[in-house]
Amino acid sequence: MLRYLAGRFAQALVVLWAAYTVAFVILHVLPSDPVTLQLSASGADIGTLTPAQLHLLEARYGLDDSILVQYFRALGGALHGDFGMSLTQNVSVSSLIADKLPDTLLLSAVAIPITLLFGVGIAFLAIYVQWRPARVLLARLPAVGVSLPQFFVGLLLIQVFAFSLSWLPATGNSGADSLVLPAVTMALPGGAMLAQLLTRSLADTWGEPYILTARAKGLSRWATQLRHALRNASLPALTLLGVIVGYTVTNAVVVEAVFSRNGIGQLAQQAVLGQDVPVVQAIVLIGAVLFVSVNLLVDLLYSLLDPRVASAARVA
Amino acid sequence: MPDNLASADLMAPDLLDPPAGRAAGASGDAPAAGDVTEAGEAAAHGPSSAPGGESEAGEPWADGRWAAWRRRWHGAAATLTPLLRRPGFVLAVLFVAFVILSGLVPSWFSSYSPSATSPTDKLRGPSTSHLFGTDELGRDLFSRILHGSTLTIKATSGAVLIAVVAGLAIGVIAGFFGGWVDVLLMRIVDVLLAIPILLMALTIVTALGFGLLPMAIAVSVGITPGFARTTRAEVLRVREQAYVEAARTGGASWSRVMLRHVLPNSWGPVAVLTVLDFGAAVLLISALSFLGFGTPPPAAEWGTLISNGRNYLVTSPWLSLLPGLFVGLVVFSLNHIARTLEEAQR
Numbered sequence: 001m002l003r004y005l006a007g008r009f010a011q012a013l014v015v016l017w018a019a020y021t022v023a024f025v026i027l028h029v030l031p032s033d034p035v036t037l038q039l040s041a042s043g044a045d046i047g048t049l050t051p052a053q054l055h056l057l058e059a060r061y062g063l064d065d066s067i068l069v070q071y072f073r074a075l076g077g078a079l080h081g082d083f084g085m086s087l088t089q090n091v092s093v094s095s096l097i098a099d100k101l102p103d104t105l106l107l108s109a110v111a112i113p114i115t116l117l118f119g120v121g122i123a124f125l126a127i128y129v130q131w132r133p134a135r136v137l138l139a140r141l142p143a144v145g146v147s148l149p150q151f152f153v154g155l156l157l158i159q160v161f162a163f164s165l166s167w168l169p170a171t172g173n174s175g176a177d178s179l180v181l182p183a184v185t186m187a188l189p190g191g192a193m194l195a196q197l198l199t200r201s202l203a204d205t206w207g208e209p210y211i212l213t214a215r216a217k218g219l220s221r222w223a224t225q226l227r228h229a230l231r232n233a234s235l236p237a238l239t240l241l242g243v244i245v246g247y248t249v250t251n252a253v254v255v256e257a258v259f260s261r262n263g264i265g266q267l268a269q270q271a272v273l274g275q276d277v278p279v280v281q282a283i284v285l286i287g288a289v290l291f292v293s294v295n296l297l298v299d300l301l302y303s304l305l306d307p308r309v310a311s312a313a314r315v316a
Numbered sequence: 317m318p319d320n321l322a323s324a325d326l327m328a329p330d331l332l333d334p335p336a337g338r339a340a341g342a343s344g345d346a347p348a349a350g351d352v353t354e355a356g357e358a359a360a361h362g363p364s365s366a367p368g369g370e371s372e373a374g375e376p377w378a379d380g381r382w383a384a385w386r387r388r389w390h391g392a393a394a395t396l397t398p399l400l401r402r403p404g405f406v407l408a409v410l411f412v413a414f415v416i417l418s419g420l421v422p423s424w425f426s427s428y429s430p431s432a433t434s435p436t437d438k439l440r441g442p443s444t445s446h447l448f449g450t451d452e453l454g455r456d457l458f459s460r461i462l463h464g465s466t467l468t469i470k471a472t473s474g475a476v477l478i479a480v481v482a483g484l485a486i487g488v489i490a491g492f493f494g495g496w497v498d499v500l501l502m503r504i505v506d507v508l509l510a511i512p513i514l515l516m517a518l519t520i521v522t523a524l525g526f527g528l529l530p531m532a533i534a535v536s537v538g539i540t541p542g543f544a545r546t547t548r549a550e551v552l553r554v555r556e557q558a559y560v561e562a563a564r565t566g567g568a569s570w571s572r573v574m575l576r577h578v579l580p581n582s583w584g585p586v587a588v589l590t591v592l593d594f595g596a597a598v599l600l601i602s603a604l605s606f607l608g609f610g611t612p613p614p615a616a617e618w619g620t621l622i623s624n625g626r627n628y629l630v631t632s633p634w635l636s637l638l639p640g641l642f643v644g645l646v647v648f649s650l651n652h653i654a655r656t657l658e659e660a661q662r
Contacts, residue, residue: 018507026519143655147648149599151606151622152640159633250512254603258626269607272518280522287515 008299012292019288020078020281024071027277074281083282088274093282096267101286104256104263107186108248110179114187115244118145119194119237120230126195127202128225139199145192150251154185154258171260182259186251190244197240201233208232235306242298246291249283398660405656408649415646419465428456430463430614448638451625460621461639467610467617471532472597478536479597480590483543488582490544491551492574502548505541513538517604526609528617535600539593546589550582557581588658595650602643618643 077084083093126138161181162170169178205211206229214224252265260266264283271279399405418425442449448457490501508516517534524530554560555578563573604610605619616624618639625635 015507015510018503019511022507022511023519026523143651144644144648147595147651148644149602149606149619149622149640149647151603151619152637152644155622155626155629155636155640159629159637163630163633247512250514253514253518253607257607268515268518272522273608275522275525277522280519284511284515284519287512288510291512292510 004303005300008296012296015292016285016288017075019292020075020285021071023281023284024074027281028067028070078282078285083285084278086271086276086279088271088276088279093278096279097264097282097286100262100264100267103261104248104252104265107179107182107252107255107261107263108245110183111186111190111251112245114183115190115194116241118187118191119198119241120234122191122195123198123202124225124230126199127206127229128221142192142195142199145188146196148188150185150189150254151258153188154181154255157181157185158259178259178261182255182261185258186255190247190251194237194240194244198233198237201236202229205229205233235302238298238301238305242294243291246294248290249287399656402656404652408652408656411645411649412653415465416469418462419469422459422462422466426456426459426462428459430455430460442634442638449632449634451628451632451635457621457635457638460616461618461642464616464618464621464639467528467615468598468601468605471528471535471601471617472594474529474532475535475539475597475601476590476594478533479540479543479593480586482536483540484547484579484586486540486544487547487549487586488551488574488579491548491582492555492570492578498548501544505544508537508541509545513600514603517600521604521609527611531601531604531609534604535597538600539596542593543586543589547582547586550585551578554578554581584661588654588661591650591654591657595647595654598643598647598650 074084081094083097085091086093086096089096122138122141126135126141129135129138158170158181161168168180169175170181172178202225211224211228214228215221219227249264249268252263253268254265255261256263256265257269264286267279268283270276271283422430448461451457451460486501486505490498511519513535516538517531520534520537521530524533560573560577563577568576601610602617602619602622605617606623607619608623610617610620613620621639622636622643625632625637625639628635
């Protein structure tokens with residue numbers, strides 16, 4: 001078991017390093033020059049600068065070194081939590097991120113229970129309900145949820161609940177009620193995906209002999225589904241939940257743009273608009289760290305929940 | 317040559333059965349596996365030309381080819397007919413066809429120019445003269461959506477095309493050669509999969525700049541790993557089939573086996589994934605243009621239209637919501653088509 005853990009951990013580290021490197025290569029080797037990017041982003045014309053001034057700028061951001069030197073310096077810095085200076089805002093990238101990350105994590109912490117509620121609730125009812133039209137409707141609903149663009153859902157919610165009904169604020173970071181609409185928007189696609197997967201695996205589980213046994217012993221449909229079917233059907237859903245949680249940063253980009261919320265997603269949008277290379281690089285790394293560590297956690301949970309995985313690992 | 321064809325037909329039932337349905341699917345419009353016996357005959361002409369000489373192309377050959385085409389057509393028709401009996405599927409196909417057609421020739425469906433302003437008609441709600449209403453400059457929103465389709469379709473099909481070609485190439489090479497090539501390629505794919513798609517897209521857009529082409533490239537890099545994975549899995553399955561062994565024993569070269577036998581028969585699940593990823597690409601590209609990374613104004617993709625409409629959400633909600641609903645319908649239709657095809661394939 002220990003060897004399995006160590007192996008998975010080492011694998012996760014390698015993936016992280018590789019993800020960082022891929023992002024670095026894309027951002028630095030592709031035909032784009034950070035100084036030009038920064039100047040054009042701030043509206044200045046590169047032609048107005050003397051070569052000496054350009055050189056000074058390059059030296060300031062360490063861009064006059066060879067690409068390999070830059071890479072190792074950046075990698076070393078990233079290992080210490082130092083991502084360099086932002087090109088557009090005159091602060092360090094790590095302080096920017098430390099400033100924005102808590103808001104996004106809070107939003108995600110509210111959104112994930114809602115995702116679970118949507119996903120498990122709809123799937124459970126879609127299998128439990130026996131009235132055919134309701135069953136069909138519940139089974140089809142997730143497909144709609146998966147197809148609707150997140151920004152459309154967000155704007156629709158704003159229009160209905162903020163502007164028409166004035167129940168909740170449309171934008172901003174102030175107070176708990178400003179979290180509701182963004183969290184629901186963020187939860188919708190994930191919840192719909194979860195519902196699709198869970199509906200399918202619940203339907204499969206209903207065909208298992210142990211369900212028949214439980215029913216034959218006189219357990220009600222509700223109790224059978226809750227105690228026997230759901231538990232066994234939820235293993236594949238756990239993997240998907242891991243992916244959804246791992247995509248927090250990605251989801252936040254669109255949601256925070258729609259609701260004009262502070263957070264890492266908004267930072268990402270601004271960084272791309274300003275072509276702020278160090279910030280983008282850092283956000284990619286954070287997104288990958290989140291994704292990889294959540295998936296590592298899910299793998300470990302799997303071996304706890306499903307003895308077959310653990311024993312397979314022991315044999316291997 | 318006719319002899320050759322006949323012998324191939326005799327061989328067909330035992331050697332060529334498994335690939336047959338899929339080959340017909342790949343060549344016909346529907347990638348679904350159909351009636352195996354019928355399609356089996358249809359596909360027989362493919363492998364049959366392998367052992368025979370290819371230099372002679374006389375009249376009988378053309379005859380045989382014509383017959384093969386006819387049988388293939390029947391095979392495709394046999395797989396399509398049950399699909400046509402599903403109203404949801406037909407509706408989805410019709411809607412997607414309408415969107416593509418209206419994107420290619422917007423002037424057929426709307427008489428307004430997308431950039432013609434009309435100060436007296438600004439911010440009008442949907443009516444018979446302006447189907448989707450007008451925006452803050454009095455431009456017809458329906459016409460702007462249709463012209464936006466042109467851009468979105470270009471970006472989406474570009475992205476999916478690049479992803480299919482690259483994904484197929486990576487998947488086929490990895491699955492076919494195996495060994496260290498496979499390990500290396502799949503590790504790269506794993507890493508790409510560990511970077512969330514939108515973040516990968518943002519990285520590429522940062523490096524390449526804004527506009528249609530960078531968005532298309534960004535999205536294609538994001539969805540390529542999925543194609544590579546699926547193709548590899550299929551190739552691994554097909555590689556072990558008896559007909560591949562038979563072709564190798566018959567003296568066909570690796571490249572020929574790969575192009576004529578492995579690739580066509582691994583194509584089915586990839587085709588479903590293609591339709592599915594069209595939907596994903598539409599969502600991603602409209603998200604990117606919503607965030608402001610698309611083409612500069614006055615041209616506007618769907619995402620840009622939705623984003624612009626936000627400023628008038630209180631007074632004129634249709635400006636954002638109608639284009640948003642349109643995007644949702646397109647993606648829903650594509651997903652529905654993909655799911656129906658997947659079910660038909662099982």
